[in-house]
Amino acid sequence: MPKRKDHLTSDIGWSTADQITVRGLDLPSEILGEMNLGDLAFLLTAHRKPTPEESKVFNAIVITLVEHGITPSAMVARLTYMGAPESLQGAVAAGLNGLGTVFVGSMEGAARMLYEALPAERKGQGADLDAIAREVVADHAARKAIVPGLGHPLHKPVDPRTPRLFEIAAENGLSGDYVALMQAIQREAEAARGKALPINATGAIGAICCEFGFPWQIVRGFGVMARSIGLVGHLLEERSDPMAFELWQRTEEEILRNSGPQAG
Template sequence: MTEEFWKTAITQIKPGEIRVRGFDIAELMGTVSYAEAVYLVLKGELPSKAEARMIEAILVASIDHGPTPPSVLAARTVLSGGNSLNASVAAGVMAIGDVHGGAVEQCARILQEKARQEGSPATVAAALVEELHQQKRRMPGFGHRLHGTDPRTVRLLALAKETAFWGRHIDLAVQIEEELEKKLDRRLPMNVDGAVAAAISDMGFDWRLGKGFFIVSRVAGLVAHVHEEWTRERPMRKLGPPASEYDGPKPRKVKR
């Protein structure tokens, strides 16, 4: 009977040797940055200087957004209950979903599908926004509960121009922002998720890696929040709203 093996093209392990995508890890250490190593494991090749600069910016952009996002609340709450750092960080990662953190994946999928269509970015964007409007669906990657203009978006788009990674996907995203404003009669700015989605699409990454980019970036922030909770706060402390309101049934007795 033939023995079955797990197959992977990512890392080869031998006694005394570790090769990531064919490169000796000892040679990579001290030679490439963490962002370049992330690019390597995801794309299979080492990035150019321009690619490395964009990936570095993308990973920095989503590293943290304060203590209020669901992932941070989950991580700090689990730690506060007496759990380990790894369990708490895992809880934070599990809180990342289609509404929080998932917009990168959703937006990248739409951009990559629509960018293949014929027509100018403006024409494709107008048709997409009308389609979403008719279906009463939101466009992921646009709008922010706090930022009228997301400073991370501004910087990422500027870097995309500087590094020559401004392509059809970013063009399309910019046109979508304009079409949304026309349709809604108010500005719905491209947020960092939309900017990351457009950037990784123009860099040739599969949309299925969208959440992955957010997770790789945000885990560092989650570790910092969990450590802060561990070292600065008392266990089982009150987190979140100062009060809760009960709106269930009034007191009643069991009838048997």
């Protein structure tokens, strides 16, 4: 049971007649025109402005999460919009609801695995990453668990986002023990399984989030904010080139054919 409070507080920001402050910065003079949208997301997450290098890397990881084609979330947003075109926000909300354990779990899972294998205070202390990686892979094998962040049904033998994300991280000083550990885990897993297991985008993002020091619980939030941008893009296309009605009609017809009075 949570505790009662006499005073509600929030450090996110405040407004008076002539001032608007977000995380301690004056919105008109210190944010507008000075920061980009990804920087503001960083500010609201890390509670400080990103350095130019951090800005590069953070924008890249959030951008990676924005758009993945016709995902179930995109289908959901489009089908919802067909029924309630007056409520674009409801269609985006519906689409976000599906970003649960199945789709964003592996990004969280990769970050969590890395933090548990190499706690933040041991970062940069010369830990034996290969040995840690062997333990991680053996532990997952013993539990018959999938190693999060490895493998992709489509992108083989390499997920094209991963080398680019790691390159951007390295160019900007955000490639350290966690990226190296993720790569070591990949090598160990490939050796143990005898097949190619590319680090997928969620594995790369999970590792880079650890380089930033973000708690793994926050990582899902990056997916949610990113995807809401992507879903708005899908709804704009649904206005001009709709697919929802056709998806519905085909499904209804097929169900009637297979399960209706004439079936079997």
